[in-house]
Amino acid sequence: MDDSRDRAMRFIVAYAIAALLLGGYAAWHYLMGEYDRILPPAALALVMLVACLLRLSSASQARLSSYLALIAGYLMLALELPRLDESGIMWLGLPPLLTVLLLPLASAMLLNLLLAPVWLVLLGETTVDSHLTISYLAMTLVAALIPWEQKRQRALLNATDPRDPHCNALVREALHELLASEYQRTQKLDQPLAVLVLHLPQLEMASEQFGSRARQALLDALCQSVSRCSRRHDFLGRQSPATFWLVLPDTSESGAQMVQQRIGQTVETTVLVDTGPLRVPSALCQRLAGESWPRFEQRLLALTRQLSEP
Numbered sequence: 397m398d399d400s401r402d403r404a405m406r407f408i409v410a411y412a413i414a415a416l417l418l419g420g421y422a423a424w425h426y427l428m429g430e431y432d433r434i435l436p437p438a439a440l441a442l443v444m445l446v447a448c449l450l451r452l453s454s455a456s457q458a459r460l461s462s463y464l465a466l467i468a469g470y471l472m473l474a475l476e477l478p479r480l481d482e483s484g485i486m487w488l489g490l491p492p493l494l495t496v497l498l499l500p501l502a503s504a505m506l507l508n509l510l511l512a513p514v515w516l517v518l519l520g521e522t523t524v525d526s527h528l529t530i531s532y533l534a535m536t537l538v539a540a541l542i543p544w545e546q547k548r549q550r551a552l553l554n555a556t557d558p559r560d561p562h563c564n565a566l567v568r569e570a571l572h573e574l575l576a577s578e579y580q581r582t583q584k585l586d587q588p589l590a591v592l593v594l595h596l597p598q599l600e601m602a603s604e605q606f607g608s609r610a611r612q613a614l615l616d617a618l619c620q621s622v623s624r625c626s627r628r629h630d631f632l633g634r635q636s637p638a639t640f641w642l643v644l645p646d647t648s649e650s651g652a653q654m655v656q657q658r659i660g661q662t663v664e665t666t667v668l669v670d671t672g673p674l675r676v677p678s679a680l681c682q683r684l685a686g687e688s689w690p691r692f693e694q695r696l697l698a699l700t701r702q703l704s705e706p
């Protein structure tokens with residue numbers, strides 16, 4: 397979620413800067429007395445402003461704003477390239493880069509290949525220049541490496557990131573791994589260990605009736621409540637879509653009950669717009685003296701199933 401908002405904000409800032417640059421370019425033509433060249437950049441500045449407002453108003457308009465920005469960039473390049481003479485070659489890499497940044501990779505590559513003759517003609521090449529063509533194709537391939545590498549890094553991060561992508565909690569695999577490790581540690585040190593099972597019964601209903609925004613609000617409210625009531629070395633994990641485990645190392649039964657009570661009091665005061673008061677039934681599982689890890693895990697899973705059953 398945060399990544400999507402950051403990405404949208406970067407595009408909004410880029411569109412706003414482009415609108416200011418185009419407006420400044422039109423003003424420069426006015427100051428230089430080139431009145432016949434004022435209208436194109438001024439009109440395209442308005443187009444970029446519309447693209448910025450569309451992206452700012454709704455995430456569903458992201459594709460339309462990208463199309464408007466791409467059209468504005470293409471038109472500006474088409475108008476200016478013939479005037480640049482030999483220096484226009486320096487701008488040869490801008491069209492493929494702009495296309496890759498604003499469109500999906502497959503569509504961007506296809507469009508770059510189809511428009512290659514257009515940009516070469518605008519540069520004044522009436523005949524096919526093999527060196528210039530190779531340069532354009534090389535720039536297109538280099539530009540395509542940007543989203544490909546981003547996608548590869550994102551996939552690598554998702555494969556190794558122990559955090560749940562939708563909330564501030566560990567994923568199930570990381571939760572079980574850390575819990576098993578913590579169990580062995582506390583057992584060797586003869587320290588108590590407790591796990592607080594938390595269930596969100598409103599989650600499925602919120603997703604069906606109110607959409608993903610209400611579902612995300614529930615997850616955020618739960619994680620914030622748990623964070624306020626737990627210690628720094630406690631860790632929260634997502635056992636199932638609507639069930640969470642809060643692992644409380646070195647915590648006695650009375651201490652775990654206090655944490656359970658604090659979370660319950662915090663949850664009772666939390667009221668969401670779509671779903672109303674937040675409801676989080678909970679149950680406590682304490683490690684027993686001399687209990688093995690498989691037995692403890694079995695009791696914990698049975699308690700979780702019992703809590704999540706309607």
